[in-house]
Amino acid sequence: MRERHINAILLGGLLATALAAWGLDQPFTITLATKVAILALAGVGLNITLGLGGMISLGHAAFFGIGGYAMGILASHAQNYTPLMEAPLLIEGTNSMPVIWLVAIAASALAALVIGALSLRTTGAYFIMVTLAFGQMLYYFAISWPAYGGEDGLSIYVRNGFPGLNTLDPIQFFGLCFVLLCLVLLFVARLGRAPFGLALTAARQVPARVEAVGLSPYRLQLVAFVLSGAITGLAGALFADLNRFVSPAMFSWQTSGEIMVFVILGGVARLCGPVAGAALFILLEHWLGALSEFWHIYLGALLLIVVLFARGGLIGQIAGREAAHD
Amino acid sequence: MSTLLLIEQVLNGLQLGVMLFLMAAGLTLIFGVMGLINLAHGSLYMVGAFAAAAVAAATGSFLLALAxxxxxxxxxxxxxxxxxxxxxxDRDHLDQVLATFAxxxxxxxxxxxxxxxxxxxxxVPDYLSGPVTLFGGIQYPLYRLVIILAGLGIAAGLFLLIGRTxxxxxxxAGEADREMIAALGIDITRLYTLVFALxxxxxxxAGALVGAIQSVQVGMGEPVLILAFVVIVIGGIGSVKGALVGALLVGLxxxxxxxxxPGLFGLIMEPAAATTVGSALASMAIYILMAGVLLFRPRGLFGVA
Incomplete structure (x- = not known):
């Protein structure tokens, strides 16, 4: 089966699940589908660094959390009618989703620029450890900074609004997240074929040649890291809106690990790998979680099997290895 | 800010440092010899702590618990x-990260x-609990002092083991060229198992020693693992000396x-704000240290350039 067909089936399946649940009046299933779409979006972000760029970032929870807190901070100020800042200029909170998304994207892109600029001075195992450490730094910062709830996190009572939609209606919020996911997928698909994406792929495979033609691998990788962080940040803002709650847990190393698991379960460097991975993860959480309180043992065992024996993830198993990026 | 308090805190920093060294030394050896990044090292720390707690509860002997x-x-x-x-x-780092995450x-x-x-x-057993009086009349918990000395002793033993045996x-030799030592008749597979078990x-x-100060619980290993990573990034991968220096730096x-x-910020700010800013900055201090090392020595203080 061609990867293109699998992608269509995956996205179509997700949409059909949500619509069927809407028709059958099962809001919980719609919420699960929304969660899949949002977590997939976070994975799509990570996949730019991991799949296209070949950089193993174990710190993407940093951007997921920053996106979440961008939403939490803006919405909590709007909710309490207190300005975010008075001098030198007045900045008020907001509960408009588009504004929150822009702030989440900008803030996580900025963080990715700083973290990426430092981390990309290293490669290989160092890069993994450094990104993991910076993620942990933000986790401890979120815990020790009391202004926005500290360890307890922040609750937002009403979901933020989007012009013309009722975001409290599960199917409408799902639609919003699904459209964003599709737009970002479209962007990433084009990015992979654009000169930038090709140069980035080359920088992963043979950095020396990229340098020989006058491109800087460091810059290519940094731009990719920033794009990736921004997308994961957007997913973080949506995730916070889904739960109407943010907490330092969004910054934890487990979150970084889980986002990576979505990408791997689905298939690294596959466009819709994160969609497949996130869907599988949520289904496993739902089914195995009902079977046993200790479902992470089974998840761990499954992950071991995928890594040791079924390389290429779900999409790799169906589409065959030759269609992957390398 | 008295001198006594300063010395006490330096000792606490040393104690954290030597415990981090026990973690980081294993990680850095495993990376140096086998080229493996092992996220599950924190789980082994936890296993040690739980085994000690279970044996101590069953037998009442602290030494048996450590064994x-x-x-x-x-x-x-x-x-x-x-x-x-x-x-x-022989897999890439991504597979190693995932499998050890699993x-x-x-x-x-x-x-x-x-x-x-x-x-x-x-x-903590009776014969190790209670304070001890050090030079200058400093009261310090005996157990923590024993941890520092034990950690330094183990560090010395490890240097002897690697340098002299x-x-x-x-x-x-395995770090330098693993194919060559296999060709010289060393059973490399057994050596790998041995290094990993060591x-x-x-x-x-480390888990058991720290477990007696803090509580023994699931998830205790990973924060320490990440600190050990910071230690390794600062010290340089594969260098046991770097791990020791990095661990002491991070601990202190x-x-x-x-x-x-928080006290330092109190000199220039209101007390409440100083506590907030100071403690938030303190929680990030070691990562800022790591960022500084990355700026000037991306391969760590003792890493090969």
Whole structure:
């Protein structure tokens, strides 16, 4: 089966699940589908660094959390009618989703620029450890900074609004997240074929040649890291809106690990790998979680099997290895 | 800010440092010899702590508990090396990260399944509890002092093992050129298992020693693992000397930052704001230290350039 067909089936399946649940009046299933779409979006972000760029970032929870807190901070100020800042200029909170998304994207892109600029001075195992450490730094910062709830996190009572939609209606919020996911997928698909994406792929495979033609691998990788962080940040803002709650847990190393698991379960460097991975993860959480309180043992065992024996993830198993990026 | 307090905090920093060294030394050896990044090292720390707590509860002997932590962590290390880890040596880092992340899930949930979610407690034995008076009349907990001395002793032993013994020569040769030492007739597979079990035993011992100060609970290993990563990034991968220097730096920075930064900010700010800013900055101090090292020496202080 061609990867293109699998992608269509995956996205179509997700949409059909949500619509069927809407028709059958099962809001919980719609919420699960929304969660899949949002977590997939976070994975799509990570996949730019991991799949296209070949950089193993174990710190993407940093951007997921920053996106979440961008939403939490803006919405909590709007909710309490207190300005975010008075001098030198007045900045008020907001509960408009588009504004929150822009702030989440900008803030996580900025963080990715700083973290990426430092981390990309290293490669290989160092890069993994450094990104993991910076993620942990933000986790401890979120815990020790009391202004926005500290360890307890922040609750937002009403979901933020989007012009013309009722975001409290599960199917409408799902639609919003699904459209964003599709737009970002479209962007990433084009990015992979654009000169930038090709140069980035080359920088992963043979950095020396990229340098020989006058491109800087460091810059290519940094731009990719920033794009990736921004997308994961957007997913973080949506995730916070889904739960109407943010907490330092969004910054934890487990979150970084889980986002990576979505990408791997689905298939690294596959466009819709994160969609497949996130869907599988949520289904496993739902089914195995009902079977046993200790479902992470089974998840761990499954992950071991995928890594040791079924390389290429779900999409790799169906589409065959030759269609992957390398 | 009295001198007494300063010395006490320096000792606390040393104590954190030597414990981090026990973790980081194993990690850096495993990376240096086998080229493996092992996220599950924190789980071995946890295994050691739980084994010690269980044996101490059953027998009442602290020394037996420590022996159990060494044995259990080394055994767990050998088992995962034989079952999983050795399939990962020739894989890329991504597969190693994922497989060892999967091992964390299995270990953590497995431990929760066996011991339950409530923390266990490991008591410091009577002959090691209570304060001891040091030079200049400083009162310091005897147990923490013993930890510092034990950690430094183990560090010395490790340097002797690596620098002076036949096994050490094989380990160093394995770091330099693993095909050559295989060609010279060293059983490299057994050497790998041995190094992994040694690293695991050190982690397990650290878990047990720290477990007597803090509580023994699921998930205790990973924060320490990440600190050990910071240590390795600062010290340089594969360097045991770097691990020692990095561990002491991180231990001192973290401890001194936490105890003195809020006070320092208090000199220029209102007390409430100073506490907030100071403690937030203290929680990030070691990562800022790491960022500084990355700026000037991306391969770490003792890494090969």
């Amino acid at each position: 159990a932590s060494l044995a259990a962590a080394a055994a767990a290390g050998a088992v995962i090396e034989l079952g999983v880890i050795r399939r990962l040596y 091992l964390i899930l299995v270990f953590s949930e497995g431990t929760r399944w066996i011991f339950g979610s409530f923390p266990l407690f490991l008591e 036949r096994i050490g020569i094989q380990i160093r 690293g695991a035993a050190l982690a397990g011992l 920075t973290d401890t001194l930052g936490r105890s003195f930064l």
